[in-house]
Amino acid sequence: xxxxxxxxxxxxxxxxxxxxxxxxxxxxxxxxxxxxxxxxxxxxxxxxxxxxxxxxxxxxxxxxxxxxxxxxxxxxxxxxxxxxxxxxxxxxxxxxxxxxxxxxxxxxxxxxxxxxxxxxxxxxxxxxxxxxxxxxxxxxxxxxxxxxxxxxxxxxxxxxxxxxxxxxxxxxxxxxxxxxxxxxxxxxxxxxxxxxxxxxxxxxxxxxxxxxxxxxxxxxxxxxxxxxxxxxxxxxxxxxxxxxxxxxxxxxxxxxxxxxxxxxxxxxxxxxxxxxxxxxxxxxxxxxxxxxxxxxxx
Numbered sequence: 127x128x129x130x131x132x133x134x135x136x137x138x139x140x141x142x143x144x145x146x147x148x149x150x151x152x153x154x155x156x157x158x159x160x161x162x163x164x165x166x167x168x169x170x171x172x173x174x175x176x177x178x179x180x181x182x183x184x185x186x187x188x189x190x191x192x193x194x195x196x197x198x199x200x201x202x203x204x205x206x207x208x209x210x211x212x213x214x215x216x217x218x219x220x221x222x223x224x225x226x227x228x229x230x231x232x233x234x235x236x237x238x239x240x241x242x243x244x245x246x247x248x249x250x251x252x253x254x255x256x257x258x259x260x261x262x263x264x265x266x267x268x269x270x271x272x273x274x275x276x277x278x279x280x281x282x283x284x285x286x287x288x289x290x291x292x293x294x295x296x297x298x299x300x301x302x303x304x305x306x307x308x309x310x311x312x313x314x315x316x317x318x319x320x321x322x323x324x325x326x327x328x329x330x331x332x333x334x335x336x337x338x339x340x341x342x343x344x345x346x347x348x349x350x351x352x353x354x355x356x357x358x359x360x361x362x363x364x365x366x367x368x369x370x371x372x373x374x375x376x377x378x379x380x381x382x383x384x385x386x387x388x389x390x391x392x393x394x395x396x397x398x399x400x401x402x403x404x405x406x407x408x409x410x411x412x413x414x415x416x417x418x419x420x421x422x423x424x
Contacts (some may be wrong), residue, residue: 140177142167144184151188157199164191167225175221183221190219204232214242244283251287254294259304261297267332268293292326307334313342321351359387367424381412384421391419 134142148168155161167187171180194201197210207216207223216223216239226232252269255262269290275281288392297304299319300312308316313331317324324344334340362383369376381403385391393401393414402413410421 136366137177140181141172144172144177144181146418147181147184151184151191152167154188154192154279155195157195159200160191160195163201163230164188166229167191167222170225170229171221187219187222190222198398201226201230201232201397204235205238207232208235208238208242212246213337214246215241241283248283248287248290251294254306255297260306261301261304263305264334264338265294265297267337268330271333288326289329292323293330295320295323296330307338309340310342314347317344317346318350318354321346321354356387359383363387365422368424372424380424381410381421384410385412385419388421389419 145168145294148165152164153163168180169182171184174180175183193210198206202210206411211219223232223234227234248269252262252265255265257263257266269286272281272286273287275282276286296308296313296316299316300306300308313327316327328344331340331344333341334342363380366376366380366383372380378398381398382393382395385393391414393412397414398412404411404413405423409423412419412421
């Protein structure tokens, strides 16, 4: 027995402590069903995580049950929980959500959770420009068009969010106060900085041309874009060369980055794992499609 515990062993002490905290937490719940639910959850927590962790964690979850008590006075459905707490809020109470699923039959909806996350990111994009500004109004109008496409099944929340993010980034780069629309020079400067966004921002440019009589074009200077990409790859390789931990994950990323830098060939991790890779004294050889590519060793 630990000193000072008398005739109580460590597991019994932790269990007693956890149950005492459960009783205190139940006193703050007005609904009998939810008060009982806290007790059932606490016992499940003891069985699932062990007495020590349960005693430490139980107090963190009382606010969740108090919220259920105040909002519903019952155990709600997953859709109600998602609407009330949001996907991020649901993630923060992983153990209570697991208990609700395993013991109370609350069915999880991962697709609904994903859509909720996308909706919150969309709202963040819409809030990136002052709502009363010209750009803010344009962004809202563009979102209404995207929302219509979602409703008729022509776009997903993810694709709409990516398009809206590119639109908000272009508007912010044009004028942070949102008092003017992009001109061709603004579009060119934006795509010079992020040429990979050309496809994402094209829909917004077409929207501006139709609705606001602009004559913009998503032009990308391919040579300049290649040079910027090469510079970025070079910086990445230099940083990786200084890395002390050069395990298997590092080795894969080194080959992928070096293949694009030295041979202008993009390779995914999945594709790389299907190729022959040989480590030699003077470098690395990657045999792909009957062609041997040489890469330096960091």
